[in-house]
Amino acid sequence: MVRVNEKVPDRSDTRQCFSCGAALTFNDIGAYKKFVNRGASTFCCQLCLCQKLKISHSMMLEKIEYFKEQGCTLFV
Numbered sequence: 001m002v003r004v005n006e007k008v009p010d011r012s013d014t015r016q017c018f019s020c021g022a023a024l025t026f027n028d029i030g031a032y033k034k035f036v037n038r039g040a041s042t043f044c045c046q047l048c049l050c051q052k053l054k055i056s057h058s059m060m061l062e063k064i065e066y067f068k069e070q071g072c073t074l075f076v
């Protein structure tokens with residue numbers, strides 16, 4: 001019997017953007033939780049999130065900075 005290498009999805013390690021496949025940073029995940037759904041288990045990168053929310057990336061970075069100043073633990 002020939003066994004082909006099955007691709008097992010890796011859930012524990014690196015997370016990827018569900019839209020473009022980019023590797024996600026801590027802040028990408030934080031932004032998704034903050035702007036979309038706190039209880040999400042899949043995430044997208046900041047650029048895809050900006051497109052989704054129809055805001056510019058600089059606007060999102062400003063908001064992230066603001067949340068950081070407020071002591072939000074979703075961002076570093």
Ligand SMILES: [Zn+2]
Binds near residue numbers: 017021022045047048
């Ligand atoms: Zn993306």
